[in-house]
Amino acid sequence: MAATEAKGHGQHAGMWIYPDAATLSQDISEKSKATSSAFKTALVVTGILFVLAVIGFIARAADDGFDEIGPWGYYNAVFSMIFMVTSGAPLAACAFRFTKSHWRRPLSRVAELFSIVGILNLIMFIPMMIFLPSLDNPAGVVEGQMELRRTIWFEGPIGAPLAWDLLGVAFLVITAIAILWTSAMADMAEARNTATGFKGWLYRRLSGGWYGTKRQWNVQKAGLALLGAFYFMTVVFMHFVFSSDYAQSLIPGWKDSIFPVIYTVTSFQVSLGAILVALFILRRWGGYEGYIGKSTFWSASKVLLGITLLWIYHMFAFFITFWYGRLEIEQNIIQYLISDTYSIVFILNALFSFVLPFAVLVWNPVRRTDWGPALAGLLVVIGGLLFNIRIFVASANAAPGEKLYAFFMEHVPAPVYPDIWDVFMVVGGLGAAVFIYLLSTRILPVLSLWEVKEGTLYQKWGKLFRGEYQILGKPE
Amino acid sequence: MAKLPILGLFESADHAADAGDALKAAGVPMTDYDFLTDAPYPEGAFGEREENHRLYIFPFVGALVGLTVGIMLTAMTQMAYPLAQGGKPILSMPPMAVVTYESTMLTAIVFTIIGILFESRLPAFKQGLYDTRITEGYIGVLVNVDEDQLTPTQTLLTQAGAIDVVRKDGGSGA
Structure with missing residues (x-):
């Protein structure tokens, strides 16, 4: 057994675990190599979904081509859903490192591994550049239409919007992978002499020269801090750019400073939710119970509760501004996105993104379990998907053809329901993301070994006053 | 004369710190020895030199x-x-x-x-001196010394509590 019995008193019973640093590397290495039948089944199922996604994409392209964005609304939605998770998850690892939270140690690598799934985002983004409507009105100067539609790019500097969008998405993926590499280098160096085959080759290439000297640890720490800071600054910017280019700017007259913030908050919410679900699966069925304590769920659940409250606050702020403004376009947007066309999706979105997770997380006894925060995590992930469908399907179909260059959306369009290819792309796209994540766990350990070992230096169960408690060392 | 590496393995941070003290007392410059660990230890845990970098x-x-x-x-x-x-x-x-x-x-x-x-001085294409026991929590004290100082340094590391001493030339022993 690589860990001692979980510790804690009363309502905190079983909250803290103390892994054995001496056997940790070998134990995790064996767990990483072991492939259970459940894992194989998951790989096959998600692999099939991946194939369905490709079929759906090819069929959609064959049926509708890339000239109009309308038929690609569901594709945009699933891209955005994966983008929200893969862009937000690495930030969770960075943010909780910034705050020097001990409970985050088992969470870091689980979060960072989502950056590999980001490669799927980058590939998926390529066709999105083709069907994004031109900034310039193809009809030129026409009475009653704008010559240039309203976007964040204004008069369109060189390369805007496509080159800057692609560069931004690419750099987000590159930075996330750089964070993963910087963080995993020490773990890869540990295993480079024992790993064989592709893994051994990869580890030797990616960690050559790492020996764990004081200088290397210092540079790693500073590097992770700097990359994390830049990642945060880039991710928020890219959320702003993406939500503007593929949602707001496609609904003529939609001018809203709150929506990009809602997008970012939803991203943080669903990424933390996905991390909690992954942690729960690893703890319950992956054999990591001795490494992932309940304290991780307990602490993360408070952050998730906070983000969930922020989500409803921003949604209300968005709604009340437009409701009180009562301009024709504002009323149309409320009807389109909230109260009429996509009202059912909105109600479900609000249920899954706020009402249900709030009802779960508000209870202390539930927050202190591993299943409670994971359940809330699953709920917000579903809510996030509904949010993306509501926003991106609606945006892509709000103003077809020349209507996109109108001054504002004059009529409330009808809803667009998914056809079979849309279902393939949405379900298959999510399956593809899980498939890539599962594969990534075969390449890198799902626990950040050096961080968990570092944690054992600073945390112990010991006597304090007349009781026994967790005693923490705070070197900085 | 070219310097050669020698690696002492220690079970505890205290012993590794003792080795650092002994090396300092023996006149080995602080830039000639380093502590190899599998996790980042707090600043000054081994009485080591301050490592400055210019990453910023x-x-x-x-x-x-x-x-x-x-x-x-x-x-x-x-x-x-x-x-x-x-x-x-x-x-x-x-x-x-x-x-x-x-x-x-x-x-x-x-x-x-x-x-x-x-x-981080990466990538390094030549394999340096390392021992996989460091991944099990042992602490390595890597010293670069002149060839004629290898044996005295090995003795010094052993006296400080090294459970094993590894040399580039294949020599080993506590």
């Missing part, structure tokens, strides 16, 4: 380069194709800010990654 300069330089490129690109575009829109000036800041921000971030990130490689 890299993103700063990168950001300056990106900022300059961004401003030049957007300003020169607007000067080359002057389009007066809604009475706004030709060189208006808000549209320039979006592109400039992105270019600043991107170059800062690229320079940071280069900085991590450079400051």
Whole structure:
């Protein structure tokens, strides 16, 4: 057994675990190599979904081509859903490192591994550049239409919007992978002499020269801090750019400073939710119970509760501004996105993104379990998907053809329901993301070994006053 | 005379720190020995020298380069194709800010990654002296000494509590 019995008193019973640093590397290495039948089944199922996604994409392209964005609304939605998770998850690892939270140690690598799934985002983004409507009105100067539609790019500097969008998405993926590499280098160096085959080759290439000297640890720490800071600054910017280019700017007259913030908050919410679900699966069925304590769920659940409250606050702020403004376009947007066309999706979105997770997380006894925060995590992930469908399907179909260059959306369009290819792309796209994540766990350990070992230096169960408690060392 | 590496393995941080003290007392310069660990120990845990790096300069330089490129690109575009829109000036800041921000971030990130490689002295193509027991929590004290000092250093490390001493020439023993 690589860990001692979980510790804690009363309502905190079983909250803290103390892994054995001496056997940790070998134990995790064996767990990483072991492939259970459940894992194989998951790989096959998600692999099939991946194939369905490709079929759906090819069929959609064959049926509708890339000239109009309308038929690609569901594709945009699933891209955005994966983008929200893969862009937000690495930030969770960075943010909780910034705050020097001990409970985050088992969470870091689980979060960072989502950056590999980001490669799927980058590939998926390529066709999105083709069907994004031109900034310039193809009809030129026409009475009653704008010559240039309203976007964040204004008069369109060189390369805007496509080159800057692609560069931004690419750099987000590159930075996330750089964070993963910087963080995993020490773990890869540990295993480079024992790993064989592709893994051994990869580890030797990616960690050559790492020996764990004081200088290397210092540079790693500073590097992770700097990359994390830049990642945060880039991710928020890219959320702003993406939500503007593929949602707001496609609904003529939609001018809203709150929506990009809602997008970012939803991203943080669903990424933390996905991390909690992954942690729960690893703890319950992956054999990591001795490494992932309940304290991780307990602490993360408070952050998730906070983000969930922020989500409803921003949604209300968005709604009340437009409701009180009562301009024709504002009323149309409320009807389109909230109260009429996509009202059912909105109600479900609000249920899954706020009402249900709030009802779960508000209870202390539930927050202190591993299943409670994971359940809330699953709920917000579903809510996030509904949010993306509501926003991106609606945006892509709000103003077809020349209507996109109108001054504002004059009529409330009808809803667009998914056809079979849309279902393939949405379900298959999510399956593809899980498939890539599962594969990534075969390449890198799902626990950040050096961080968990570092944690054992600073945390112990010991006597304090007349009781026994967790005693923490705070070197900085 | 070329220096050769010798690695002492210690079960505890205290013994490794003792070895550091002994090396210091024996007149081995602090730049000639290093502590190898599988996790980052707190500053000064082994009484080691302060390790300074200049990583912070890299993103700063990168950001300056990106900022300059961004401003030049957007300003020169607007000067080359002057389009007066809604009475706004030709060189208006808000549209320039979006592109400039992105270019600043991107170059800062690229320079940071280069900085991590450079400051960590990576990649190193030659395999250094290492022992996989360090991954089990042992602490390595890596000393670079003149060839004629290998045996005395091995004795010193052993006396400080090394459970094993590994040499580049294949010699080993406590």
